[in-house]
Amino acid sequence: xxxxxxxxxxxxxxxxxxxxxxxxxxxxxxxxxxxxxxxxxxxxxxxxxxxxxxxxxxxxxxxxxxxxxxxxxxxxxxxxxxxxxxxxxxxxxxxxxxxxxxxxxxxxxxxxxxxxxxxxxxxxxxxxxxxxxxxxxxxxxxxxxxxxxxxxxxxxxxxxxxxxxxxxxxxxxxxxxxxxxxxxxxxxxxxxxxxxxxxxxxxxxxxxxxxxxxxxxxxxxxxxxxxxxxxxxxxxxxxxxxxxxxxxxxxxxxxxxxxxxxxxxxxxxxxxxxxxxxxxxxxxxxxxxxxxxxxxxxxxxxxxxxxxxxxxxxxxxxxxxxxxxxxxxxxxxxxxxxxxxxxxxxxxxxxxxxxxxxxxxxxxxxxxxxxxxxxxxxxxxxxxxxxxxxxxxxxxxxxxxxxxxxxxxxxxxxxxxxxxx
Numbered sequence: 001x002x003x004x005x006x007x008x009x010x011x012x013x014x015x016x017x018x019x020x021x022x023x024x025x026x027x028x029x030x031x032x033x034x035x036x037x038x039x040x041x042x043x044x045x046x047x048x049x050x051x052x053x054x055x056x057x058x059x060x061x062x063x064x065x066x067x068x069x070x071x072x073x074x075x076x077x078x079x080x081x082x083x084x085x086x087x088x089x090x091x092x093x094x095x096x097x098x099x100x101x102x103x104x105x106x107x108x109x110x111x112x113x114x115x116x117x118x119x120x121x122x123x124x125x126x127x128x129x130x131x132x133x134x135x136x137x138x139x140x141x142x143x144x145x146x147x148x149x150x151x152x153x154x155x156x157x158x159x160x161x162x163x164x165x166x167x168x169x170x171x172x173x174x175x176x177x178x179x180x181x182x183x184x185x186x187x188x189x190x191x192x193x194x195x196x197x198x199x200x201x202x203x204x205x206x207x208x209x210x211x212x213x214x215x216x217x218x219x220x221x222x223x224x225x226x227x228x229x230x231x232x233x234x235x236x237x238x239x240x241x242x243x244x245x246x247x248x249x250x251x252x253x254x255x256x257x258x259x260x261x262x263x264x265x266x267x268x269x270x271x272x273x274x275x276x277x278x279x280x281x282x283x284x285x286x287x288x289x290x291x292x293x294x295x296x297x298x299x300x301x302x303x304x305x306x307x308x309x310x311x312x313x314x315x316x317x318x319x320x321x322x323x324x325x326x327x328x329x330x331x332x333x334x335x336x337x338x339x340x341x342x343x344x345x346x347x348x349x350x351x352x353x354x355x356x357x358x359x360x361x362x363x364x365x366x367x368x369x370x371x372x373x374x375x376x377x378x379x380x381x382x383x384x385x386x387x388x389x390x391x392x393x394x395x396x397x398x399x400x401x402x403x404x405x406x407x408x409x410x411x412x413x414x415x416x417x418x419x420x421x
Contacts, residue, residue: 006039012250018059019254054109069095097183122195136203141220200262210253
């Protein structure tokens with residue numbers, strides 16, 4: 001299996017380009033360093049997209065520093081991919097802290113980051129923020145990583161019928177984040193969960209949030225329009241579709257697209273209709289792909305499937321137990337063509353990052369910076385806090401007591417003066 005990849009970016013309607021992207025082609029044999037390119041072909045590579053925030057200067061520096069630190073860590077370490085990717089993400093966050101300590105004007109800058117590894121085991125990743133990692137297969141698009149933006153929360157509310165889709169689409173807070181790299185201790189990030197199996201012809205896409213101008217079906221249509229087109233052509237077409245939308249506040253958009261190629265793909269994989277693909281077999285695993293050789297048909301009834309781990313976006317893994325298959329089905333049950341998007345946990349969302357920081361951050365206005373409060377514990381709902389300009393219950397009781405005492409003192413003074421002696 002090998003991977004053909006290409007990357008490109010547009011500035012959109014922003015005054016500067018604040019995204020950074022990069023690819024590290026790993027050298028076989030555990031060589032001390034790898035090769036970094038914007039396009040090419042490899043059998044093992046690491047891809048990163050980072051979206052900076054904190055003003056024109058701060059955003060550009062934040063994304064660049066985060067990306068370079070991430071790739072340097074991966075390139076300079078060996079061992080388990082979970083440790084390598086998660087340590088690279090933590091080091092990228094630490095690099096931002098060091099940068100802001102050196103230049104106080106950059107306090108408040110931050111960056112999203114999605115980093116992935118593609119090799120013979122499949123696809124693995126870590127991420128924080130709203131930059132996306134997508135898999136396109138059979139004309140359908142699936143977002144793989146978590147989305148830590150307020151826009152995702154609004155869209156979930158619209159899907160549940162709580163708010164109108166138009167309200168969710170027009171809310172100006174859509175780009176605000178719950179989690180990002182800020183140089184502070186990370187309260188949450190998406191950890192490495194193992195490798196997801198890949199197939200010949202799969203397209204893997206890393207993108208900054210500027211791509212959200214297009215709907216998922218529009219992205220899938222562009223990527224599936226020509227199976228023989230080079231990935232460089234598909235990247236240009238996708239960015240062209242973003243520009244053609246002519247969105248008034250179009251953000252920077254950065255893309256890395258990878259096509260999976262197998263020299264001799266197995267016939268079973270190429271002859272199965274796209275709509276019959278079984279996504280349930282693509283659950284994350286830390287083991288290499290198993291052989292797909294056809295086994296003899298069993299003569300006993302199928303056992304009840306074991307629980308399958310699922311991840312709900314913000315919280316810890318939950319468990320879903322699939323229903324047992326019927327003993328003698330008359331017709332085969334339909335296979336889902338695409339799993340449902342992850343659901344948000346019950347209760348209020350985590351606290352949004354607040355725009356506090358140095359001059360660069362204040363000049364940016366709506367760019368998030370330091371988190372206002374740590375994220376709520378999964379499964380628990382934090383008690384409601386009174387607004388900052390409103391006294392608490394104990395404060396109100398004390399205020400009433402003071403006012404009552406003052407009133408009694410005034411009445412006593414008046415009675416002392418007018419009472420006949």
